[in-house]
Amino acid sequence: MSRSSVQIGADGRLKHLLTTEGLPAEMIRHILDTADQFVSVGEREVKKVPLLRGKTIFNVFFEGSTRTRTTFEIAAKRLSADVINLNVGASSTSKGETLLDTVYNLQAMDADMFIVRHSQSGAAHLIARHVKPGVAVINAGDGRHAHPTQGLLDMYTIRHYKKDFSALTVAIVGDVLHSRVARSQIHALKTLGVPELRVIGPKTLMPAAVERLGVRVFHDMTEGIRGCDVVIMLRLQNERMNGALLPSAGEFFKCYGLTAEKLVHAKADAIVMHPGPMNRGVEIDSPVADGRQSVILPQVTFGIAVRMAVMSMLGSQ
Amino acid sequence: MTRLEIKGARVVDPATRRDAKGSIYVADGVIVALDKAPDGFRPDETIDAQGLVACPGLVDLSARLREPGFEYRATLESELRAAAAGGVTTLACPPDTDPPLDEPGLVEMLTRRAASLDLARVHPLGALTVGLKGERLAEMAELAEAGCVGFFQGSAALPDPATLLQAMRYASTFGFTVWLRAQDAHLANGGVAHDGEVATRLGLHAIPVMAETVALRTIIELMAATGARVHIARLSSAAGVAVVAQAKAQGAPLSCDVGVHHLHLCDRDIGDFDAQCNLSPPLRDPADRDRLRKALAEGVIDAACSDHTPVDDDAKQVPFAEAEPGATGLELLLPLTLQWGKETGLKLAETLAAVTIRPAKVLGVPVGSLQAGAAADICIFDPSRAWVVQPSALASQGKNTPFQGLELTGRVVRTILGGRTVHTG
Numbered sequence: 034m035s036r037s038s039v040q041i042g043a044d045g046r047l048k049h050l051l052t053t054e055g056l057p058a059e060m061i062r063h064i065l066d067t068a069d070q071f072v073s074v075g076e077r078e079v080k081k082v083p084l085l086r087g088k089t090i091f092n093v094f095f096e097g098s099t100r101t102r103t104t105f106e107i108a109a110k111r112l113s114a115d116v117i118n119l120n121v122g123a124s125s126t127s128k129g130e131t132l133l134d135t136v137y138n139l140q141a142m143d144a145d146m147f148i149v150r151h152s153q154s155g156a157a158h159l160i161a162r163h164v165k166p167g168v169a170v171i172n173a174g175d176g177r178h179a180h181p182t183q184g185l186l187d188m189y190t191i192r193h194y195k196k197d198f199s200a201l202t203v204a205i206v207g208d209v210l211h212s213r214v215a216r217s218q219i220h221a222l223k224t225l226g227v228p229e230l231r232v233i234g235p236k237t238l239m240p241a242a243v244e245r246l247g248v249r250v251f252h253d254m255t256e257g258i259r260g261c262d263v264v265i266m267l268r269l270q271n272e273r274m275n276g277a278l279l280p281s282a283g284e285f286f287k288c289y290g291l292t293a294e295k296l297v298h299a300k301a302d303a304i305v306m307h308p309g310p311m312n313r314g315v316e317i318d319s320p321v322a323d324g325r326q327s328v329i330l331p332q333v334t335f336g337i338a339v340r341m342a343v344m345s346m347l348g349s350q
Numbered sequence: 351m352t353r354l355e356i357k358g359a360r361v362v363d364p365a366t367r368r369d370a371k372g373s374i375y376v377a378d379g380v381i382v383a384l385d386k387a388p389d390g391f392r393p394d395e396t397i398d399a400q401g402l403v404a405c406p407g408l409v410d411l412s413a414r415l416r417e418p419g420f421e422y423r424a425t426l427e428s429e430l431r432a433a434a435a436g437g438v439t440t441l442a443c444p445p446d447t448d449p450p451l452d453e454p455g456l457v458e459m460l461t462r463r464a465a466s467l468d469l470a471r472v473h474p475l476g477a478l479t480v481g482l483k484g485e486r487l488a489e490m491a492e493l494a495e496a497g498c499v500g501f502f503q504g505s506a507a508l509p510d511p512a513t514l515l516q517a518m519r520y521a522s523t524f525g526f527t528v529w530l531r532a533q534d535a536h537l538a539n540g541g542v543a544h545d546g547e548v549a550t551r552l553g554l555h556a557i558p559v560m561a562e563t564v565a566l567r568t569i570i571e572l573m574a575a576t577g578a579r580v581h582i583a584r585l586s587s588a589a590g591v592a593v594v595a596q597a598k599a600q601g602a603p604l605s606c607d608v609g610v611h612h613l614h615l616c617d618r619d620i621g622d623f624d625a626q627c628n629l630s631p632p633l634r635d636p637a638d639r640d641r642l643r644k645a646l647a648e649g650v651i652d653a654a655c656s657d658h659t660p661v662d663d664d665a666k667q668v669p670f671a672e673a674e675p676g677a678t679g680l681e682l683l684l685p686l687t688l689q690w691g692k693e694t695g696l697k698l699a700e701t702l703a704a705v706t707i708r709p710a711k712v713l714g715v716p717v718g719s720l721q722a723g724a725a726a727d728i729c730i731f732d733p734s735r736a737w738v739v740q741p742s743a744l745a746s747q748g749k750n751t752p753f754q755g756l757e758l759t760g761r762v763v764r765t766i767l768g769g770r771t772v773h774t775g
Contacts, residue, residue, distance in 0.1 A: 039622055054551065133667055153669035154553040155623030163667075176671070177553030213553055240550035241558070 039161050049161040049170040050343050052179040054220040061221060065189050067342035068335065074111055075337060085114035085348045088145040092118045094173070095132070095151040100309060101173050101183075104333070105148045108340035114146075114348065136160050144168060146348055154178035154213075169347035177211050182343060183308050184217025186336040188225060190328055191263055193335065194304050198222070202229040204251075204258050204299075206289060207267035207316050208238045210278075214308045215267055216246075223247045233257035234289060237278040254289050261299040265306045266291050266316045274315070282315045292318040296326065304328045352394040353377045354769060355387070359399035359730065363406060364703035365719035374404055376726040379769035383722055399730055402763055405702050406718045407439025407727030409709040411607050411655035412583065413680055415472070416747075417463070418456065419448025424660035424747035426460075429680065430469035432746035434773035436656070436681040437729030437762040439470055440710065440717045444583075445477040446504030452477035452488045454496035461497045469772050471727070473713060475502040475529055478517050484509035487517055490526055499713055500581065502529035505630060505675075511568055518578035527714070529581045530569055532590065533631060537561035542671045544634040548617040554671060557632050562590040570597045573604065581712055582606035585651060586631035588641035595650045605712045606650075608642050609657035610686045611677055615639065615752060625666045625673035626752040629657075646704055647694050653709035654690070656683040660748020678748035682739065684731060685758035698733070726769040735761040 040049045040056075047060065074080055090109045092102055102118060109116040121135055130138075136147065146169045149157050154176030161170040174180040195201060203222055209215045209232045222230050223246070232243060233251045244250055251257030258264050274282040291305065305317075305327045313319050322329060354376040361372045361384065372385040375393075382388055413433065416424035433441055443460075445451035451460070457474050464472035476498035480486040483506075490501055501521055503509070508530060509517060521528045541557030543549040549556040566582065570593070573580055585591060585606050597604050611629055616636045620627045627633055645651045659676025666673050683705060691701025710718030717727055736759045741749035765773040 131664070131668065151669065153671050155670040158623045159667070159669055175553075176669075179553070216551070216553060241545040241556060242547040242550055245547040246551065 039158055047346055050181050050347065051157045051161055051170065051172045052220065053181045053184045053217045053224070054179070056221070056224065058224050058226070061185065061188060061224060064185055064339065064342050064346065065192055067346065068189055068338040071338040071341040072335065074341070075334065080111050081113055082111065083113045084345045085109070085112040088114045088348050089143060090114045090116045090146045090148065090344070091139050091144045092116060092148045093121055093135070093139065094119065095121045095149070095156070096174070097122060098150055098174070101150065104336050105173060105340055108337050108344055111337070112341055112345055112348070114344070132156060132159065133163055136163065140164060140168060146171065146344065148173050150174045152176055171343060171347065174213055177213050178216065180213040180217050182336070182340050183214050184221045185343070186332060186339040187218050187265065187306060187308070188221050189335045189339050190306060190332050193331070194328060195262055198225040198227050201227050201262045202231070202260055203227050203263040203265065204231040204233055204261045205265045205267065206233040206254070206257070206291065208269050208273060209234055209243060209267065210238045210240045211270065211273065212267050218265060219246050219248060231257050231261070235279070254295055255298050258295060259298045261303050263304055263306065264291065264296070264299055268308060268310065269312060269316050286315050290314070290316055290318060291321050293320055293324070296321055306332060309333065352769065353391060354726070354766070355393035355396045356399050356404055356728070356730065357396060359402050359404035361404050361720065362699050362702055363720040364699045365406070365707040366721060367699055368720070369697065369699045374720065374728065376769045379726055381720055381722055381724050381726050384720065397730070397764065401732070402730050403698070403733050404728055404730045406706040406720055407729045407765065407767065408437050408683060408705045409713065409718050410438045410441040410658070410680065410683060410705070411653055411709045411712060413438070413441040413443055413656055413658035414446070414660065414676070415443050416660055417447065417460065423662050426463055427467055428745065428747040429658070429660065430464065430467050430472070432680040432744065433470040434765045434767070435745040435762060435775060437684050437731060437765050438680055439727035439729070439765065439767050440473065440713070440715065441470055442473045442475055442499065442713060444475050444502055444504040446482060446506060450477045450482045450504070451475070451498070452480050452482070454489065454492045457493055457496040457498055468767070470767060471717065473497070473499045473715060475500045477501065478503050478528065479509055479513070482506035484513055487520055490521060491524055494524065494526060499715065500527040500529045502583070503531065505531065507535035508533065508565060511572070515572050515576065518572050518576040518580070522576050522578035525579070527579045527581050529583050531583050532562050532565040532569060532585070533557070534561045534565040537564060542628060542632065543620065544617040544632045546617055546635050548620055552620065552623060559587040559589050559634065562587050562631065563593050566590055566593040570602060570604070573602055579603040584609050584631050584657060585642065586612060587634050587638045591641050591645040591650055595645070598650065605652040607653045607655050607709070607712070608646055608651050610654050610679060610683055611657065611752065612639060613643050613646065613654065613690045614686060619752060620670070623670040624752065625668070625670050626677060626750055626754070628670055628673045628675045629677060630675035643690060643694060646690070647696060647700070652712050654683070654687055654704045655709065656680050658746070658748070660746055661750045663749070666750055677751050678744060678746045680746055681744050682751065682753060682758065684729070684762060685760040688733065688760040689758065726766055728766040729762060730764040730766070731760055731762045733760050735759065737761050
């Protein structure tokens with residue numbers, strides 16, 4: 034598949050992690066299995082393993098983020114790598130430097146790995162095509178396109194609680210149109226064999242031909258989450274709340290916000306997920322976010338292990 | 351002036367549906383006879399064209415020459431050499447230069463420079479509005495006097511309907527053709543790819559088909575109100591073809607063209623964000639591409655054009671949505687048109703009509719035919735010669751093409767402009 038050729042080498046090994054699309058199921062399972070071993074590292078007194086000792090990792094964020102950058106930083110440090118954080122949005126590009134020039138400059142500082150976030154879809158692919166052989170790129174979110182480590186940590190979370198993907202009904206709720214998280218989840222869930230994958234939201238927040246990604250589209254929340262094993266809520270960006278796509282945050286919450294009353298339509302043991310940061314009272318009600326079915330905080334914990342797994346695989350080549 | 355004999359060629363003239371082996375006799379820049387030499391004709395040069403096709407020089411409805419303002423991307427000389435290398439002897443250039451072609455002085459300078467280079471006949475399209483801003487009408491009568499053959503907004507947004515109405519009304523006063531890109535700016539807002547599965551997967555801002563059809567319906571409505579003659583530049587969708595076909599069937603004085611890339615590529619060719627496939631209008635669904643191919647064969651679409659747009663590497667080596675749209679095309683127009691014709695099952699004369707007599711009629715200039723008395727603008731090409739598109743080997747300064755590394759068939763061997771050889775290959 035041409036789509037995976039940038040990130041998967043001719044030998045079938047992962048060179049970069051840019052998208053979950055095209056990742057073979059066995060590779061995803063291998064990443065999750067590797068993450069399993071790293072979960073225990075976080076529980077130890079000394080939370081470090083020497084796998085990436087001597088490696089230099091650049092966290093290059095062209096778009097602001099605290100949480101994702103921090104979890105990558107923690108993951109890198111637990112692997113004993115040297116990690117440098119750069120908020121490029123505030124420096125080089127505002128001086129007119131091109132994206133590739135920024136990358137070439139950092140590469141000249143002997144970077145081994147780039148973790149990149151950028152507001153433009155495809156930015157990570159562009160960088161991966163231009164770095165030196167042996168330098169790995171991890172996409173930490175590019176525009177609306179992909180956020181593969183988030184997708185993978187969500188797969189880890191689902192596997193942790195549900196064990197098997199082959200009989201699951203999963204719903205993704207909210208702003209699918211603008212969500213790189215939703216896209217990364219959809220590709221991974223399809224690859225892992227989820228038989229019933231739903232997206233729920235108003236027509237204004239659904240991208241064209243989304244059903245061709247293998248999902249069923251629902252516009253009614255109750256219908257959509259009926260019988261679900263997993264309910265994934267998406268973050269609604271502030272700037273989308275009042276405008277041509279949605280009349281108000283309040284109306285969105287009324288129609289698509291996850292409340293205890295709506296959640297009863299899912300299976301009794303359904304889990305509730307959210308990639309964070311949450312808008313309480315917009316996409317999710319506090320009693321649900323903090324309730325017994327919520328696995329939102331374990332997602333964050335697993336996220337570090339999954340990022341350690343990906344970085345160790347890419348950094349030890 | 352020299353007398354020229356082209357002998358042994360397969361002489362194809364779509365204007366007369368001629369496709370037969372024969373000879374062409376040229377004197378003083380004009381075709382004086384076909385097949386039988388005039389009495390006493392003694393050629394100064396004889397071209398043996400055995401195994402080659404001789405057809406009218408190609409007529410390209412859109413080639414950006416990048417002057418004035420973008421000389422770092424391309425110059426008039428480099429791009430007119432590319433035209434000659436591609437067998438193109440007549441071309442229209444859109445007004446979206448910097449500054450735009452909205453003043454007679456700019457147009458005169460361009461035509462004078464082009465005339466001194468004498469590599470192709472250059473017909474500028476004047477700006478429809480000052481600065482292409484869609485607010486004030488450009489001096490159309492003055493610009494026409496300076497040599498403009500039509501008035502166009504180029505790649506700039508369409509004026510609002512009220513301004514467009516007046517622009518069309520004014521143009522029709524003088525019988526000028528208004529050229530328009532049918533794309534509603536509000537519906538296209540920020541989009542870079544067709545609103546379909548590919549844009550959804552890649553997370554690219556999309557331009558829906560209705561950006562084209564809404565604009566087309568507005569334009570057609572305004573045509574009825576004003577009587578203006580309109581040429582639609584770069585149709586992109588099956589739905590757009592349907593709207594145009596209906597308007598034409600009702601007798602609207604409407605013509606349209608398609609970019610040659612859109613006959614071969616679709617949104618899937620974007621693959622992993624290949625910025626070479628960032629084109630404007632966007633590459634659409636395979637079904638749209640197939641309809642465009644058919645519509646060009648049926649004549650609903652009047653002509654194919656190169657939509658030649660030299661873009662430098664720096665403007666393509668950026669994330670897809672930030673890349674400048676466009677591709678080099680002058681040197682690919684002939685082989686890509688031949689491929690379309692072959693795959694569509696057309697006769698060679700039918701195929702070549704789409705890049706010779708049909709666009710000539712759109713421009714309203716007396717070129718595109720090999721009849722006695724016509725200017726000797728002739729393209730001689732080897733229809734079976736295969737070649738690989740190597741950007742560095744292109745004469746154009748625009749090396750950006752989605753066809754890089756691909757093999758095409760059909761290679762220009764000689765281009766003759768007004769009886770003078772301007773390219774041999």
